[in-house]
Amino acid sequence: MSRYLLTSLCVLxxxxxxxxxxxxxxxxxxxxxxxxxxxxxxxxxxxxxxDTLAADGTRFTSFYVSQPVCTASRASLMxxxxxxxxxxxxxxxxxxxxxxHPNEKLLSExxxxxxxxxxxxxxxxxxxxxxxxxxKRGFDDFAGLPYSNDNxxxxxxxxxxxxxxxxRGAKVIERDPDQGKFTKRFTDLAVEFIAQHPxxxxxxxxxxxxxxxxxxxxxxxxxxxxxxxxxxxxxxxxWGVGEVLAALKKHDLEKNTLVLFLSDNGPFLxxxxxxxxxxxxxxxxxxxxxxxxxxxxxxxxPGKVPAKRVCDEPLMTIDLLPTLCKxxxxxxxxxxxxxxxxGPVLFNEPGAKCPHEAYYFFAGDELHAxxxxxxxxxxxxxxxxxxxxxxxxxxxxxxxxxKPEAMSASGLRGIASRHGYKVEKQPLALYxxxxxxxxxxxxxxxxxxxxxxxxxxxxxxxxxxxxxxxxVKGKGxxxxxxxx
Numbered sequence: 001m002s003r004y005l006l007t008s009l010c011v012l013x014x015x016x017x018x019x020x021x022x023x024x025x026x027x028x029x030x031x032x033x034x035x036x037x038x039x040x041x042x043x044x045x046x047x048x049x050x051d052t053l054a055a056d057g058t059r060f061t062s063f064y065v066s067q068p069v070c071t072a073s074r075a076s077l078m079x080x081x082x083x084x085x086x087x088x089x090x091x092x093x094x095x096x097x098x099x100x101h102p103n104e105k106l107l108s109e110x111x112x113x114x115x116x117x118x119x120x121x122x123x124x125x126x127x128x129x130x131x132x133x134x135x136k137r138g139f140d141d142f143a144g145l146p147y148s149n150d151n152x153x154x155x156x157x158x159x160x161x162x163x164x165x166x167x168r169g170a171k172v173i174e175r176d177p178d179q180g181k182f183t184k185r186f187t188d189l190a191v192e193f194i195a196q197h198p199x200x201x202x203x204x205x206x207x208x209x210x211x212x213x214x215x216x217x218x219x220x221x222x223x224x225x226x227x228x229x230x231x232x233x234x235x236x237x238x239w240g241v242g243e244v245l246a247a248l249k250k251h252d253l254e255k256n257t258l259v260l261f262l263s264d265n266g267p268f269l270x271x272x273x274x275x276x277x278x279x280x281x282x283x284x285x286x287x288x289x290x291x292x293x294x295x296x297x298x299x300x301x302p303g304k305v306p307a308k309r310v311c312d313e314p315l316m317t318i319d320l321l322p323t324l325c326k327x328x329x330x331x332x333x334x335x336x337x338x339x340x341x342x343g344p345v346l347f348n349e350p351g352a353k354c355p356h357e358a359y360y361f362f363a364g365d366e367l368h369a370x371x372x373x374x375x376x377x378x379x380x381x382x383x384x385x386x387x388x389x390x391x392x393x394x395x396x397x398x399x400x401x402x403k404p405e406a407m408s409a410s411g412l413r414g415i416a417s418r419h420g421y422k423v424e425k426q427p428l429a430l431y432x433x434x435x436x437x438x439x440x441x442x443x444x445x446x447x448x449x450x451x452x453x454x455x456x457x458x459x460x461x462x463x464x465x466x467x468x469x470x471x472v473k474g475k476g477x478x479x480x481x482x483x484x
Contacts, residue, residue, distance in 0.1 A: 035279025099127015396420025
């Protein structure tokens with residue numbers, strides 16, 4: 001009898017330990033290209049720590065963001081929704097009065113409600129007014145920028161912007177901080193946070209500012225890489241990843257920590273040597289071609305996520321919230337979300353597949369493309385492509401040749417003139433991404449039945465999420481928050 005009681009007691013004690021929710025670390029690079037890491041084929045830049053992360057875990061080769069721009073991409077990651085559903089398409093700036101609505105339950109809030117310690121160090125970009133700041137949205141601590149680092153006097157083409165604010169908590173503690181210190185500063189805070197929470201579950205969100213232009217590296221990395229200043233910046237980011245991994249190992253947290261490394265969108269190609277590479281993919285940031293929306297993504301959780309694995313199953317950031325909530329035992333938001341649990345794919349369960357019939361890609365409030373299986377359909381739309389030769393001085397292509405009236409324009413042409421792009425037209429096109437990841441050969445005429453099916457899916461998406469190209473207002477769209 002006593003042996004039975006002792007055995008039962010051991011089981012009761014062991015069970016909570018086995019079922020302990022994992023720590024979650026999400027490291028998000030800004031404008032890092034699909035082809036910028038050695039483990040994704042880059043032959044020039046040295047990224048040993050990220051490469052080790054990939055060797056110890058799974059490297060995803062068809063991982064997507066919902067929009068190829070900062071705010072929208074982050075809104076999808078944190079809300080589990082297409083950015084258009086939560087009215088956070090595009091990118092906010094220092095004049096924006098909107099932010100993600102308080103009714104939208106973010107990943108940070110859901111994990112905090114489950115007892116997680118939470119911190120965000122880096123770039124927020126979901127609203128800079130008081131109600132939208134990270135410490136109001138489930139984060140115990142925040143240090144960093146409320147929007148992109150070019151929304152200040154160092155903007156490559158608009159130098160008259162107001163000073164760039166650096167926040168700690170809900171207060172601005174510096175203006176125009178040294179951007180060369182950003183990566184080390186955020187990394188040091190992340191390491192400190194890990195050290196402070198070795199005995200409780202935590203969610204560490206590390207959305208780095210770099211390598212978004214303007215780019216800077218610290219003295220320890222400046223002029224050290226074979227890839228110029230951009231290479232210096234990427235190699236310093238790799239160092240930062242190594243420091244976070246070392247901190248997890250030091251505090252014996254590796255086996256109960258899921259680490260995710262990814263980028264918010266593709267490279268800002270018009271900035272030439274100050275921008276990254278999309279590798280074999282077409283175009284980059286601001287476009288819904290693969291180079292704009294397919295990003296590097298690596299997951300490591302020893303003993304849970306298979307090591308030395310490469311997975312080409314299509315997945316998207318909208319799926320991270322429901323997946324992480326399930327792992328943590330946290331409730332999902334009550335309002336409808338678009339993401340689905342991708343745990344079976346993450347853990348390589350037999351027969352696991354993408355849980356969606358299709359993923360949809362928007363540029364602002366326009367539906368441009370969708371992927372279903374190996375197929376990618378582009379509906380007719382205008383897109384941005386680099387306007388002429390790129391430069392090496394941190395300025396965009398065609399800088400100095402823009403007309404003043406064009407520089408002040410809004411919309412697609414305003415973005416084009418300010419950032420060295422021109423506007424082109426994309427006709428209806430179907431691409432087989434398995435055979436043609438560079439989206440070079442339009443095979444729509446050869447597969448009319450596939451085009452018809454995907455057009456039907458596009459119509460259903462428009463009805464739900466809206467599409468200004470076809471003047472459809474989505475029935476499932478919810479408002480953003482507004483603060484004067």
